[in-house]
Amino acid sequence: MPDWFNQGEAIDQVSISDRGFQYGDGLFETIAIREGEPRLWRYHIDRLAKGCRVLGIKMPSESELYEGLCHALQRSDIATDRAGVKVIVSAGSGLRGYARPFVDSPTVLYHAFSAAPVAPDFYRSGIETVICATRLASGSATAGLKTLNRLEQVLARSELAGTDSFEGLTLDAEDNIICGTMSNVFFVNDKSVSTSPLDRCGVEGVMRRHVIETLDRQGIVVDIQACSLSRLADTDEVFLSNSQFGVIPVRACGETKWPVGQVTRNVMTIMASHQVPECRP
Amino acid sequence: MPDWFNQGEAIDQVSISDRGFQYGDGLFETIAIREGEPRLWRYHIDRLAKGCRVLGIKMPSESELYEGLCHALQRSDIATDRAGVKVIVSAGSGLRGYARPFVDSPTVLYHAFSAAPVAPDFYRSGIETVICATRLASGSATAGLKTLNRLEQVLARSELAGTDSFEGLTLDAEDNIICGTMSNVFFVNDKSVSTSPLDRCGVEGVMRRHVIETLDRQGIVVDIQACSLSRLADTDEVFLSNSQFGVIPVRACGETKWPVGQVTRNVMTIMASHQVPECRP
Numbered sequence: 001m002p003d004w005f006n007q008g009e010a011i012d013q014v015s016i017s018d019r020g021f022q023y024g025d026g027l028f029e030t031i032a033i034r035e036g037e038p039r040l041w042r043y044h045i046d047r048l049a050k051g052c053r054v055l056g057i058k059m060p061s062e063s064e065l066y067e068g069l070c071h072a073l074q075r076s077d078i079a080t081d082r083a084g085v086k087v088i089v090s091a092g093s094g095l096r097g098y099a100r101p102f103v104d105s106p107t108v109l110y111h112a113f114s115a116a117p118v119a120p121d122f123y124r125s126g127i128e129t130v131i132c133a134t135r136l137a138s139g140s141a142t143a144g145l146k147t148l149n150r151l152e153q154v155l156a157r158s159e160l161a162g163t164d165s166f167e168g169l170t171l172d173a174e175d176n177i178i179c180g181t182m183s184n185v186f187f188v189n190d191k192s193v194s195t196s197p198l199d200r201c202g203v204e205g206v207m208r209r210h211v212i213e214t215l216d217r218q219g220i221v222v223d224i225q226a227c228s229l230s231r232l233a234d235t236d237e238v239f240l241s242n243s244q245f246g247v248i249p250v251r252a253c254g255e256t257k258w259p260v261g262q263v264t265r266n267v268m269t270i271m272a273s274h275q276v277p278e279c280r281p
Numbered sequence: 282m283p284d285w286f287n288q289g290e291a292i293d294q295v296s297i298s299d300r301g302f303q304y305g306d307g308l309f310e311t312i313a314i315r316e317g318e319p320r321l322w323r324y325h326i327d328r329l330a331k332g333c334r335v336l337g338i339k340m341p342s343e344s345e346l347y348e349g350l351c352h353a354l355q356r357s358d359i360a361t362d363r364a365g366v367k368v369i370v371s372a373g374s375g376l377r378g379y380a381r382p383f384v385d386s387p388t389v390l391y392h393a394f395s396a397a398p399v400a401p402d403f404y405r406s407g408i409e410t411v412i413c414a415t416r417l418a419s420g421s422a423t424a425g426l427k428t429l430n431r432l433e434q435v436l437a438r439s440e441l442a443g444t445d446s447f448e449g450l451t452l453d454a455e456d457n458i459i460c461g462t463m464s465n466v467f468f469v470n471d472k473s474v475s476t477s478p479l480d481r482c483g484v485e486g487v488m489r490r491h492v493i494e495t496l497d498r499q500g501i502v503v504d505i506q507a508c509s510l511s512r513l514a515d516t517d518e519v520f521l522s523n524s525q526f527g528v529i530p531v532r533a534c535g536e537t538k539w540p541v542g543q544v545t546r547n548v549m550t551i552m553a554s555h556q557v558p559e560c561r562p
Contacts (some may be wrong), residue, residue, distance in 0.1 A: 024305030
């Protein structure tokens with residue numbers, strides 16, 4: 001079974017001189033497929049377009065991306081009721097050296113994969129997390145974007161090997177909790193929901209945006225506000241968002257424990273009615 | 282002419298699933314070749330070994346690396362009196378997702394290239410620089426290392442297109458001058474030499490280390506001390522170091538101009554007698 005597709009052709013290699021390999025000069029999206037259709041497609045397109053603007057890469061047309069995604073799904077012979085497609089947009093092969101002009105013809109690659117659901121108990125009882133020793137650098141020119149420069153996440157996520165933790169939370173140098181290695185984090189205090197600002201580091205998840213905008217339409221304002229590590233134990237509830245699993249309660253971070261609280265359950269109920277049925281509590 | 286070599290074989294592609302491509306999960310060194318031999322080999326090995334420790338990758342043996350470098354030079358049919366070899370050590374093909382175990386068998390790739398000298402006038406009269414708008418993120422888990430996560434340098438260096446600037450200087454969020462996009466920066470004040478600390482961002486260049494250690498043996502201590510942008514105009518002299526060009530005076534940064542000063546000339550004279558003959562002033 002072919003793994004990756006480029007312009008309709010199955011491929012399994014890229015040029016060594018591809019700037020994605022040489023410098024991590026590119027972007028990606030990992031798109032959840034539900035009932036054969038990409039979920040939160042608009043938000044993936046928006047983030048990719050923003051990344052292309054910052055990196056100086058021509059954004060592939062939405063129709064090209066949609067066709068590429070559907071083609072990869074069809075050719076990959078997997079069940080599309082629940083799957084995922086990873087799309088990579090790299091700056092392509094270019095001259096040696098860091099400098100490059102605007103990229104008119106990026107390399108666009110598609111990979112479809114089966115996506116097993118997370119354990120139902122995670123939605124009911126919450127998951128365990130830890131604080132990662134790996135910190136996120138602050139003041140990044142690509143903060144919020146999903147670029148191919150992901151060493152921080154590789155190092156942070158690799159810390160979890162051999163532990164019971166489902167996710168690791170990463171801090172900046174000032175002990176602010178920024179996000180999970182593959183998720184965004186929300187905090188509940190006195191019934192108010194907040195999530196960390198991502199203008200200096202971290203990745204702006206599409207599910208984070210979906211939660212913020214969906215709650216806003218319900219009259220629930222999510223504050224964009226840093227939560228320092230020292231305040232974590234005093235937080236009433238914590239939950240995570242991710243494009244694949246939706247919303248999941250956090251029941252522990254190291255020694256700090258939380259119940260699955262009423263606000264988190266309410267958020268999950270709302271999200272379950274808005275394209276994320278798997279998180280119905 | 283083959284471009285890249287892996288285990289003695291000429292190749293021009295890598296697996297799309299190589300973690301170097303997916304996440305920038307790897308390291309590289311660009312080694313100057315002079316009279317057929319790698320210059321500052323020991324320092325390149327040291328930095329690569331440190332990077333392998335931080336990333337959790339088995340460091341290839343020094344003899345393997347040396348043989349690979351020589352092989353790439355021989356096969357590439359270029360003049361080796363003055364050349365370069367780029368070595369990439371990537372975490373190789375692995376599971377999808379950020380987490381990975383320690384990498385026992387990294388992918389090691391070699392690329393030899395001809396290296397034209399920079400204009401002699403640059404050594405005599407200095408070069409022009411600018412301050413890049415792209416800032417370096419601070420507090421990086423891979424500060425100092427030469428990883429495959431190089432988007433900051435790509436963005437900063439690309440700012441120079443169409444300008445007369447030979448190099449761009451990059452700042453952190455606190456307006457400290459950290460390094461050039463492909464060089465390290467030294468400052469001279471009242472005959473004292475200093476260079477920026479690189480424990481929170483930037484790349485620790487092998488030529489920077491060579492300058493610091495060579496001057497130290499001459500009784501000249503280089504202070505590791507930040508230079509803020511606001512102090513740049515009051516600095517007596519500025520020079521850059523890089524593994525390929527050695528040491529070059531800076532004659533301008535934007536509107537700020539400097540003469541090629543006596544201390545810089547003295548440093549260049551010393552370095553010219555210590556493996557860097559091209560920078561004899």
